[in-house]
Amino acid sequence: LALPCAAAAAAGAFVTYLACKRACPGAAFARKQKAAEEKADDQKATESNVIYETDKSVDQYMEFHFTPSAELFQPYDANMKVKDAFDFTIRVAKKFKQYKPEKLGRVLDLGCAVGMSSFELSKYFDEVVGVDLSAAFIRRAQRMAQERHAEYEGPEQGLRGVKRSITLDKHMHPEKCRFEVGDAMAVDPALGEFDGLLAANLVCRVPDPEKMLKGFAKIVKKGGVLVLVSPYSWWEGATSQDKWIGGKPGSERSEVLVQRILESVGFKKLDEANEPFLIRDHHRRFQLGFSSCTVWRKVE
Secondary structure (H helix, E strand, O other), X not given: OHHHHHHHHHHHHHHHHHHHHHHOHHHHXXXXXHHHHHXXXXXXXXXXXXXXXXXXXXXXXXXXXXXXXXXXXXXOOOOOOHHHHOOHHHHHHOHHHHOOOOOOOEEEEEOXXXXXXXXXXXXXXXXXXXXXXXXXXXXXXXXXHHHOEEEEEEEEEOOEEEEEEEEOOOOOOHHHEEEEEOOOOOOOHHHOOEEEEEEEOOHHHOOOHHHHHXXXXXXXXXEEEEEEEEOOOOOOOOOOHHHOOOOOOOOOOHHHHHHHHHHHOOEEEEEEEEEEEEEEEEOOEXXXXXXXXXXXXXXX
C-alpha cells in the first residue's frame, strides 16, 4: 500500500500546484514584468553608454586627460578671467557704440532670442527690430518691452530651479523696440533696410549660412555696420554638412571663408576679436565659449 499512497500523494501535490498556478496568474505576470523591467534598465544603460564608445568621444577624452590645458587655451588670452565672459549679449551690442554707422537710425537684431541685445541697442539707435524664429522667445521679449520687468526660473540642480527677477536698465528704451517672429533665411522685405545689423551666434544655426550672409547685402544700407558673432559650432541638427562654411577635413577655417563671402558682397572688415560667453547649465557647470566677433562696414 505504500507505493499507491506515495503516488497518490505525489499526484495530489501536482494537482495542488496546477490549481495554485491557475488561481494565481499574477505571480507569473509579475515575474515576466520584472524580467522586462530589468531588460529595459539594461537597454537604457547601454544607450547611455554608447556615446562613450565612439572614436570621437575617445579622442575628446584623450584631449581632456592628456593635452596640456595651456596648449588648448593658446589661441586665447591665458590671463583671461571668468568675469571677462560676463554679459555677452550686452558686449556684442556695444560694438555699435565704437563702430558707428553713418546714421544711427534703424538696427536689426537677427536671431534676437529673448531680446537683451535689442534693449542694449535701444541706447544707440532710434529704432530696433528684433527677429527670431522662436515664437516663445518673441512673446517673452515683447512682454519684457511692455513691462520692463520679468520673473523666470534659472537652472539650479537636477529638477530644482532658482527664482530670478530682472528689471531693465533705466537707460534702455524698450519703447523703441519691436519684436517679430521671422526666419533669418528669409527676412521680410517689408522690414526695409537698416543702418545696423547684429547677428550673434546665428551663422552655425541656420540651414544655409552662405545664403544668409550674402543676403545681408540687401539688408544693410551703404555706410551701415554689420556685427557678426559666431563660435562656428557646426551641428548637423541645424545645418547639413554640405552647407557648412569650413569645419571639414581639408577646408579652410570658417573665419577665413566667411570673410571672403562678406567681401564678395560689398563689406569691408573693420575689426576682429574673440568674445567669450558663459552659459549656465546648473550651479556647478557652465559652458565657456569664444565667439569670433567681426565688425564690417557696407562700402558698396
